[in-house]
Amino acid sequence: MKFLAISAAAALAAVSVNAQAQDAAAAVPAAAAADVTTGATVYGSDGAVIGTVESVMDSGVVVNTGVNSIPLPANAFGTSDQGPTLNITKTELDAKFEQQMAAQKARLDAALVAGAEVMTADAQPLGTIKMIDGENIVLERASGPLTLPKQYFAVDANGAPMVRANLAQIEAAASAGG
Numbered sequence: 001m002k003f004l005a006i007s008a009a010a011a012l013a014a015v016s017v018n019a020q021a022q023d024a025a026a027a028v029p030a031a032a033a034a035d036v037t038t039g040a041t042v043y044g045s046d047g048a049v050i051g052t053v054e055s056v057m058d059s060g061v062v063v064n065t066g067v068n069s070i071p072l073p074a075n076a077f078g079t080s081d082q083g084p085t086l087n088i089t090k091t092e093l094d095a096k097f098e099q100q101m102a103a104q105k106a107r108l109d110a111a112l113v114a115g116a117e118v119m120t121a122d123a124q125p126l127g128t129i130k131m132i133d134g135e136n137i138v139l140e141r142a143s144g145p146l147t148l149p150k151q152y153f154a155v156d157a158n159g160a161p162m163v164r165a166n167l168a169q170i171e172a173a174a175s176a177g178g
Contacts, residue, residue: 035084036061036077043082044089051090065090070097108153111161112137119156122166129161146174 040053042063051065060073063086070093078085086093118126118139127139127146137153139146148163156162163170 035079036074040084041082042077043080043085044093045085045087046089047082048090050086050088050093053084063093065094067094068097070094104155107155107159108150108161111155111159112150112153116161118153119160119162120167120170121162121164122168124167126163126167126170146170 036053036056038053038056042050042053044050051063054062054064054069056062056074060071061077062069062071064070072086076086078087088096112129112132114129114131116129118129118137120126127141130138130140130145132138132150133147135150136147137150139148152163152165153161154164165173
């Protein structure tokens with residue numbers, strides 16, 4: 001049985017963003033792009049520190065609250081005399097993020113069942129779940145069984161299991177002896 005390791009960049013997908021934080025742009029003046037920079041302190045609606053900007057990318061901003069690293073859209077940030085702000089408190093943001101992660105985990109656990117068809121991130125059929133072995137998922141494929149860590153899986157918009165890598169990435173890792 002082949003156990004496949006895919007690079008972290010290929011395996012990780014964006015996490016859904018916090019809806020309340022995304023709506024914050026309507027409640028406070030929009031932050032200038034220069035305000036939301038790596039290392040900037042982010043403040044909440046109560047004026048207290050939420051956390052620090054961990055990274056800024058085209059797809060959004062990751063804020064580290066000290067408890068979680070939370071991806072947010074850039075337009076969720078407002079500005080104040082203190083610096084970048086969100087229209088939510090640290091406690092609320094962490095709680096909402098943890099609720100979203102728990103719901104996402106529950107959807108994934110429900111989708112990962114023997115016999116389920118698995119697709120890749122680029123919508124290519126990958127195989128059928130043969131069995132779940134702890135934190136590993138064994139797929140049955142025409143080319144033989146393939147084992148992937150559960151952390152590489154997500155649920156698509158229809159609730160079906162998918163791997164967070166495209167077929168070319170999976171095949172390249174498999175041919176490299178992953």
